[in-house]
Amino acid sequence: MPSPPPQSPPPQTAPGRPGRITLADFRAAARELLPAAAFDYLEGGAADERTVRWNAEAYERLALLPRVLAGLPGVDMRCTLYGTELSSPVLLAPTAAHGLFHPEAEAATVRGAAAAGALTTVSTFSTLTLEEIGAAATGPWWFQLYVQRDRALTEDLVHRARAAGARACVVTVDTPVTGLRERDLRNGFALPSHGAPVNLAGAAAGSGPDAAAPANPGIHDPRIDPAVGWSDLEWLRTVSGLPVLAKGIVRPDDARRAAEAGIGVWMSNHGGRNLDTAVAPLTTLPAVAEAVAGRVPVLIDGGVRRGTDVVKALALGADAVAIGRPYVWGLAADGAEGVRATLRALHRETELALTLLGAPNPASLTPDLVGPAWRSPQ
Ligand SMILES: Cc1cc2nc3c(=O)[nH]c(=O)nc-3n(C[C@H](O)[C@H](O)[C@H](O)COP(=O)(O)O)c2cc1C
Numbered sequence: 001m002p003s004p005p006p007q008s009p010p011p012q013t014a015p016g017r018p019g020r021i022t023l024a025d026f027r028a029a030a031r032e033l034l035p036a037a038a039f040d041y042l043e044g045g046a047a048d049e050r051t052v053r054w055n056a057e058a059y060e061r062l063a064l065l066p067r068v069l070a071g072l073p074g075v076d077m078r079c080t081l082y083g084t085e086l087s088s089p090v091l092l093a094p095t096a097a098h099g100l101f102h103p104e105a106e107a108a109t110v111r112g113a114a115a116a117g118a119l120t121t122v123s124t125f126s127t128l129t130l131e132e133i134g135a136a137a138t139g140p141w142w143f144q145l146y147v148q149r150d151r152a153l154t155e156d157l158v159h160r161a162r163a164a165g166a167r168a169c170v171v172t173v174d175t176p177v178t179g180l181r182e183r184d185l186r187n188g189f190a191l192p193s194h195g196a197p198v199n200l201a202g203a204a205a206g207s208g209p210d211a212a213a214p215a216n217p218g219i220h221d222p223r224i225d226p227a228v229g230w231s232d233l234e235w236l237r238t239v240s241g242l243p244v245l246a247k248g249i250v251r252p253d254d255a256r257r258a259a260e261a262g263i264g265v266w267m268s269n270h271g272g273r274n275l276d277t278a279v280a281p282l283t284t285l286p287a288v289a290e291a292v293a294g295r296v297p298v299l300i301d302g303g304v305r306r307g308t309d310v311v312k313a314l315a316l317g318a319d320a321v322a323i324g325r326p327y328v329w330g331l332a333a334d335g336a337e338g339v340r341a342t343l344r345a346l347h348r349e350t351e352l353a354l355t356l357l358g359a360p361n362p363a364s365l366t367p368d369l370v371g372p373a374w375r376s377p378q
Contacts, residue, residue, distance in 0.1 A: 020333070023305050023326040026342050029333035030101075037187040038100050042328055045272035046179030051280070052272030055303030058280035062312050063373040070358030075351050079362055081297055081320055082168055082243045082264075084140045087117025088347045089362045090310060092339075093268070093301045093322035094144035094170065094247075097195035099127030101332040107136035109331055112339025114139025116347065121170055121322070124157065125197040125221070134164025142168040144247065146175065147232055149225040153203050158240045160199075169240045170266060171233060174248025176226035179274035197221065233263050245299070250284050252291035259295040267300040271324045282313060286367065289317025307349025311357060315365040
């Protein structure tokens, strides 16, 4: 008697939604579900979107050099940041206005991240209040701050965030004004009421040249202070009582200055949304890591779409990696479950990459595991 044919293994799909395996699958779903102008707001960058492309290409230009016969019994993906243990070194970068993408807005985001053991960074421009988000959060979160012209309002935001459960304050330092978002200009896009920044409700609009005539009238918030300096970060450390990170650093000299002041370094060019042709952070990561010399954590975001991207950033000196657009694709596609599923997909891919590289944990990734690709992407 012939033996029965072997059962084919079940397809590797993200649980709940057959066919969505990769972050790109969630992007396709979000594109289908979202109104075109909201998808453009999410996807777009500044001007010609060269930096958006460079962020991704920086990862494509690198190859991995796996170490064989490493004799690994398994891989431990855990990572600790400022005393908080996370399931992996991948966290959520702050993105504004989650109400645009799902009715449960940031509540779904923090729940989905917690289900994946990940940390959320909540934007100043969230569409739920910090208190509502804190109440919904079952996992760790940080607060992203745009320093307001009104310093009393700024201090109040930080105090509210801390009282609601935020464990660190991430100060965005690359956005004195909003970049030239030409997709939004063409679409005549302005944040609708379900994307309004409720944490700033009642705050007076700012003044100054960019307040009167911002490049992007629909999305630029004139209450953001364009004149933030290093002394503001010191001040925030004092008034917040929280660890402070500066998000938007790409230069080694800025990174050194931050590290000397005990400010965490979050490398970013805002996902290519501000200064077009700004350098991809991955390009300057080795020099930044050298300048920081382990004094403070180094985080990086922009263009991370695969577990192999995560391991490249970690190997070149990052302590953790953040994603922006990809988890919003998950949020738009499937709410909290979509956020969880995008994080899990990246977690699985990263774990697999570590195993195939012969690396037992993220901390064991070293620059010799990365080299130039055979040829640049077409
Ligand atoms: C729709 C959207 C909104 C964003 N809002 C904020 C924000 O409120 N504050 C901030 O610091 N960065 C913001 N960012 C930038 C992200 O934190 C992050 O730097 C960027 O998305 C990383 O690139 P990636 O999208 O390629 O992963 C936003 C990005 C997107 C796509």
